[in-house]
Amino acid sequence: xxxxxxxxxxxxxxxxxxxxxxxxxxxxxxxxxxxxxxxxxxxxxxxxxxxxxxxxxxxxxxxxxxxxxxxxxxxxxxxxxxxxxxxxxxxxxxxxxxxxxxxxxxxxxxxxxxxxxxxxxxxxxxxxxxxxxxxxxxxxxxxxxxxxxxxxxxxxxxxxxxxxxxxxxxxxxxxxxxxxxxxxxxxxxxxxxxxxxxxxxxxxxxxxxxxxxxxxxxxxxxxxxxxxxxxxxxxxxxxxxxxxxxxxxxxxxxxxxxxxxxxxxxxxxxxxxxxxxxxxxxxxxxxxxxxxxxxxxxxxxxxxxxxxxxxxxxxxxxxxxxxxxxxxxxxxxxxxxxxxxxxxxxxxxxxxxxxxxxxxxxxxxxxxxxxxxxxxxxxxxxxxxxxxxxxxxxxxxxxxxxxxxxxxx
Amino acid sequence: xxxxxxxxxxxxxxxxxxxxxxxxxxxxxxxxxxxxxxxxxxxxxxxxxxxxxxxxxxxxxxxxxxxxxxxxxxxxxxxxxxxxxxxxxxxxxxxxxxxxxxxxxxxxxxxxxxxxxxxxxxxxxxxxxxxxxxxxxxxxxxxxxxxxxxxxxxxxxxxxxxxxxxxxxxxxxxxxxxxxxxxxxxxxxxxxxxxxxxxxxxxxxxxxxxxxxxxxxxxxxxxxxxxxxxxxxxxxxxxxxxxxxxxxxxxxxxxxxxxxxxxxxxxxxxxxxxxxxxxxxxxxxxxxxxxxxxxxxxxxxxxxxxxxxxxxxxxxxxxxxxxxxxxxxxxxxxxxxxxxxxxxxxxxxxxxxxxxxxxxxxxxxxxxxxxxxxxxxxxxxxxxxxxxxxxxxxxxxxxxxxxxxxxxx
Numbered sequence: 001x002x003x004x005x006x007x008x009x010x011x012x013x014x015x016x017x018x019x020x021x022x023x024x025x026x027x028x029x030x031x032x033x034x035x036x037x038x039x040x041x042x043x044x045x046x047x048x049x050x051x052x053x054x055x056x057x058x059x060x061x062x063x064x065x066x067x068x069x070x071x072x073x074x075x076x077x078x079x080x081x082x083x084x085x086x087x088x089x090x091x092x093x094x095x096x097x098x099x100x101x102x103x104x105x106x107x108x109x110x111x112x113x114x115x116x117x118x119x120x121x122x123x124x125x126x127x128x129x130x131x132x133x134x135x136x137x138x139x140x141x142x143x144x145x146x147x148x149x150x151x152x153x154x155x156x157x158x159x160x161x162x163x164x165x166x167x168x169x170x171x172x173x174x175x176x177x178x179x180x181x182x183x184x185x186x187x188x189x190x191x192x193x194x195x196x197x198x199x200x201x202x203x204x205x206x207x208x209x210x211x212x213x214x215x216x217x218x219x220x221x222x223x224x225x226x227x228x229x230x231x232x233x234x235x236x237x238x239x240x241x242x243x244x245x246x247x248x249x250x251x252x253x254x255x256x257x258x259x260x261x262x263x264x265x266x267x268x269x270x271x272x273x274x275x276x277x278x279x280x281x282x283x284x285x286x287x288x289x290x291x292x293x294x295x296x297x298x299x300x301x302x303x304x305x306x307x308x309x310x311x312x313x314x315x316x317x318x319x320x321x322x323x324x325x326x327x328x329x330x331x332x333x334x335x336x337x338x339x340x341x342x343x344x345x346x347x348x349x350x351x352x353x354x355x356x357x358x359x360x361x362x363x364x365x366x367x368x369x370x371x372x373x374x375x376x377x378x379x380x381x382x383x384x385x386x387x388x389x390x391x392x393x394x395x396x397x398x399x400x401x402x403x404x405x406x407x408x409x
Numbered sequence: 410x411x412x413x414x415x416x417x418x419x420x421x422x423x424x425x426x427x428x429x430x431x432x433x434x435x436x437x438x439x440x441x442x443x444x445x446x447x448x449x450x451x452x453x454x455x456x457x458x459x460x461x462x463x464x465x466x467x468x469x470x471x472x473x474x475x476x477x478x479x480x481x482x483x484x485x486x487x488x489x490x491x492x493x494x495x496x497x498x499x500x501x502x503x504x505x506x507x508x509x510x511x512x513x514x515x516x517x518x519x520x521x522x523x524x525x526x527x528x529x530x531x532x533x534x535x536x537x538x539x540x541x542x543x544x545x546x547x548x549x550x551x552x553x554x555x556x557x558x559x560x561x562x563x564x565x566x567x568x569x570x571x572x573x574x575x576x577x578x579x580x581x582x583x584x585x586x587x588x589x590x591x592x593x594x595x596x597x598x599x600x601x602x603x604x605x606x607x608x609x610x611x612x613x614x615x616x617x618x619x620x621x622x623x624x625x626x627x628x629x630x631x632x633x634x635x636x637x638x639x640x641x642x643x644x645x646x647x648x649x650x651x652x653x654x655x656x657x658x659x660x661x662x663x664x665x666x667x668x669x670x671x672x673x674x675x676x677x678x679x680x681x682x683x684x685x686x687x688x689x690x691x692x693x694x695x696x697x698x699x700x701x702x703x704x705x706x707x708x709x710x711x712x713x714x715x716x717x718x719x720x721x722x723x724x725x726x727x728x729x730x731x732x733x734x735x736x737x738x739x740x741x742x743x744x745x746x747x748x749x750x751x752x753x754x755x756x757x758x759x760x761x762x763x764x765x766x767x768x769x770x771x772x773x774x775x776x777x778x779x780x781x782x783x784x785x786x787x788x789x790x791x792x793x794x795x796x797x798x799x800x801x802x803x804x805x806x807x808x809x810x811x812x813x814x815x816x817x818x
Contacts, residue, residue: 007476007539009530033526035481036511041526042479044541050479070451070459072444073482073546094513096505098550098562102445104503106515117442117450121418130416132453137482137546153507154483341561384431405792 001315003347003359007044007100020216021151023148024295025306029362031314038145038153045363046293048314050156052079053292054135055188056311057158060180065290066131066160071113073137077103079112083265092140106139111262111284114161118280119268128270128280131173133160135289147216149290150250165272170281174257177285181210181253186272187294189301189309192252193230195221210253210287214298217248250295251288258282306364307387315345317403318365320356322372330371333381333396339409340400362387367406369399410724412768416453419768429625431706432557434715438771440723443501447554447562452772454772455702457723459565462701463544465596465720466567469589475540475569480519480526482546486512488521492674496517501549515548520671520693523570529678532576537679537689540582544571544698556625556689558699559659570696574681579690583666586694589719590619590662597701598718600708601661602639605632607818619662619696623707626657660697660705667691694778715773716796724754726812729765739780742790742805749809770795776815778808 011028012344018024026032031046032049058068077095080086086093086105094106107113114132122128135158142153149155162173178194185192195209209232211221221230222244224237231237237244263279272278293312300307306312317337321330327348334346345365347356353372362369370382380393383402394402401407410662420437426698427433435441438453451459451677467477486504489495496516503515508555516522523541531537544567551562558564571582587603594601618641620630630639631653633646640646646653669679670689681687702721709716717723726746730739736757743755756776769777779791789802803811812818 001667005474005539007478007530007541009536030530033529035483035508035522035525036485039483039485040486041481041522043526044476044478047477047479065414067453069416069453070456072448072450072563073442074448074548076445076448091508094505094507096503099500099552100446113444113450116444117452120442121416123440127418130414132416139483143508212792396437 001343001344001345004349006345007364008345008359010362012358018148020147020150020298021301022150022294025364026148026294026300027296029306029364032148033150038142038151039150040152040290041292042155045314049293049308049312050289050403052287052312052314053188053296054105054156054158057135057184057287059288060183060187061131061133061158061160061280064131064180066133066180069117069132069134070136071110071117073105073107073389074106075107075113077105079116079266081106083112083262085112090140094139094141106138108138109157109286110134110136110159111161111258111282112266115262115266115268115280115282118161118163118263119266122163122268122270122280125272129162129164129169129173131160131162131177133158133285148204148294150294151218152290155288155291158287158289162283162285164283165270165283166276166281170257170259170283174255174283177255177283178208179284181255181287184287185210185252185292187311187312188291188296189300190252190295191247191262193221195230195232206257208255208301209251210255211249211251212295213247214250214295215248216298217250219249219251221247221249223247250291250298252292253285253287255282255285258284258297263364285304301364302361304358305362306367308364310366313363313365314343314363316342316407317344317349317359317367317369318363319344319351319369320347320360320371322353322356323375324350326371326375329375333369333371333374333399336396336400340404342403342407367403410752410754412754413758415606415754417754417768417772419771421767425685427563428531429556429559429707430710431559431625431703434706434771434773435703438715438773439555443557447551447560449558449561449563449699457560458702458705458717458721459698461721462597462698462705463565463567466593466696466698469592469596470540470542470567470569472538473589474544474586475589478526478541479545480516480543482516482548482793484516484522486513486514488525488675489514492521492671494521498532499569501551503548505549509510509538517547517549518566518669518695519543519545519568520570520691521675524671524675524677524689524691527570527672528675531572531677531679534679534681538571538573538578540569540571540586542567542694557703559625559703560627564700565698567696567698568589569663571692571694573690573692574687575690579666579668579692583664583692586664586692587617590664590694590696593696594619594661594701596720597705598616598709598720599661599701599704602630602658604639604641604713615666617664618660620658620660621708622656622706623659624657624705625707626659628660629658630658632656641806659700659707661701661704662694663691663697664694667693710773713767714771717773717775719753719775722774723752723772723775725778726753726778727756727769727772728753728778729756729769729780731762731765732777732784733759735780738784742778742780742808745809746807746812749813751812751816776812790792 226242260279635651669688
């Protein structure tokens with residue numbers, strides 16, 4: 001991608017609307033465009049990160065046997081009335097009548113709809129277990145949308161649902177999802193914490209939260225300084241009775257054992273081996289995909305800009321050419337990098353070096369390659385690692401070998 | 410993918426709600442789930458086709474220099490008031506107030522929002538031309554949703570927008586999009602027609618439609634039997650004056666030269682080379698992605714089911730094992746096919762041969778491989794081409810070579 005032809009238009013000044021680091025950097029770097037309070041569009045750079053995060057999620061979900069679907073955002077109010085959640089969630093649920101006088105809901109979540117799908121298609125224990133998931137835009141009438149895509153009215157979620165014949169099956173799928181989540185967040189470069197406590201809410205069933213410690217976190221987690229474990233809504237550690245410290249957290253994932261709450265209310269029944277009709281046993285598993293993007297930035301930046309982990313960065317390499325005369329040599333190196341499977345943002349603009357470096361630091365691609373005046377004599381280019389700011393002079397061949405090694409290619 | 414673990418649950422009876430062939434076959438084959446009239450969810454098989462179509466679109470859009478973004482579905486009414494389209498489109502526009510008393514619209518299209526994005530980021534001729542596109546869910550309060558995903562209230566569109574400094578630039582981008590569209594529809598296996606006429610509507614600007622002839626088409630196109638060209642709203646051919654015949658068509662794509670209608674109303678201006686502020690010159694280019702899926706089925710089926718073109722089929726091969734004792738041999742062949750880059754649906758269910766064949770025909774994957782009793786003696790498997798129903802006996806090696814050749818691998 002040539003920078004001069006891209007839709008990357010960074011802003012020098014801090015946007016007035018920015019409420020936190022990730023919000024500021026994602027707007028300054030033209031990753032996001034703010035449509036209105038709590039409503040954002042993804043510009044090309046932001047969409048690249050979002051797709052990288054989504055593909056990491058897909059990889060681990062598919063590996064755990066989950067199958068991807070795409071449910072409608074519009075849902076008839078009737079399915080929500082079956083579970084009574086039209087009232088429970090009424091505050092955040094956007095609803096309206098269409099011209100046929102149907103009351104439609106913009107799905108803030110999809111337990112009801114997926115239960116209808118399973119009710120329609122599954123009738124026997126032979127068709128179980130199954131896990132379905134989707135990566136989809138959700139809508140919530142947020143009282144206080146804030147921190148950019150951390151808490152917004154329109155956001156992207158990965159929501160998964162498991163369906164089992166018994167509690168043992170649910171336990172197996174729940175564990176499969178928990179370990180998929182750990183693999184996903186690790187691969188996204190997040191230092192996350194999983195709450196170990198079993199919550200009494202949601203009808204006494206088990207749930208775990210995945211959290212990233214961050215200043216702007218809206219969830220409070222209690223950390224035991226002695227055994228290092230994390231709990232919610234407790235003052236003393238249930239394991240060693242030490243006093244717990246409070247830390248602010250961004251919630252990025254949540255897994256629940258739902259049991260039969262939805263399948264009973266919606267009559268999603270199957271005939272078991274013993275010939276008896278039983279409600280399907282369910283679990284649900286959410287990841288805030290757009291929030292993961294914000295959480296990555298909140299925990300990976302410096303005073304110059306974002307520092308993307310390799311796994312999700314919009315490009316692998318930002319290739320900065322400081323001398324117009326060197327564009328032919330630079331282009332040939334960029335092509336060679338691309339042939340070797342690297343995504344390169346080639347900064348061939350006629351801009352001062354300072355502007356180019358500022359943009360490279362702000363955008364936060366992990367490797368910055370610089371070709372400048374001394375290339376003619378030395379045939380060396382400079383490689384700067386965005387995170388450590390460490391610089392090395394290398395030949396083209398050495399650069400490619402170094403990057404191949406970094407990316408395990 | 411093992412069939413017994415998949416979320417593929419075909420239905421033997423024709424669904425009562427089905428209004429046309431594609432609607433019927435997509436429901437029977439569990440490609441789609443009908444949530445409510447005009448509202449559909451994509452089950453795993455349907456999503457696979459949708460992703461294949463989307464990726465063909467992405468390939469050709471990216472090759473033409475367009476950059477992918479993802480705009481919000483929610484939009485403030487104010488941007489629509491600038492162009493007056495809050496009234497023009499009021500019938501199909503779903504709108505509501507949120508709890509902050511903002512009037513929000515569920516975008517039926519995105520000219521206004523993309524113009525705001527360009528207004529925010531582009532101020533100089535040096536930043537032009539650009540093409541942005543997205544593949545996104547759109548919403549319309551349809552008076553008569555029908556024919557499944559042909560005309561629905563929630564649907565997936567690819568919408569692209571070009572931005573230029575002058576009419577010549579617009580003409581270049583318009584041509585680039587027209588030829589990308591031809592490549593896209595061709596690769597999707599569609600026999601499409603492009604209207605050659607220049608329409609007087611939309612403010613005198615040029616527009617072309619891409620149509621697929623189909624019984625359920627809602628658009629009427631006039632065809633000249635003499636010169637073979639197609640026109641809209643005419644009785645005689647403007648080129649040879651012959652009388653035109655009427656044909657029903659499904660519209661799958663539409664390209665427009667918009668000119669400055671939106672950029673003037675929304676003040677999306679740039680400073681040109683001559684130092685003068687001018688409105689950006691725009692074009693817009695739409696493809697009904699979910700409708701393409703329906704159009705493919707409407708024109709590729711027989712009495713047994715769908716016949717997917719190779720480029721978009723959910724799987725390349727449906728591998729049918731007719732004898733449980735042969736599952737080890739069959740599994741090894743499926744793995745070998747997968748190692749060679751083929752997507753295989755492995756039907757290892759304990760179902761009668763008739764059920765398996767019916768499902769293979771209904772689902773419509775292009776190649777059906779059958780391993781049966783005579784494998785033990787002959788070491789041969791049968792290959793059936795879904796479209797022609799032609800059958801051949803082959804060794805495993807011959808099968809792989811045949812498929813490699815078919816897919817150009």
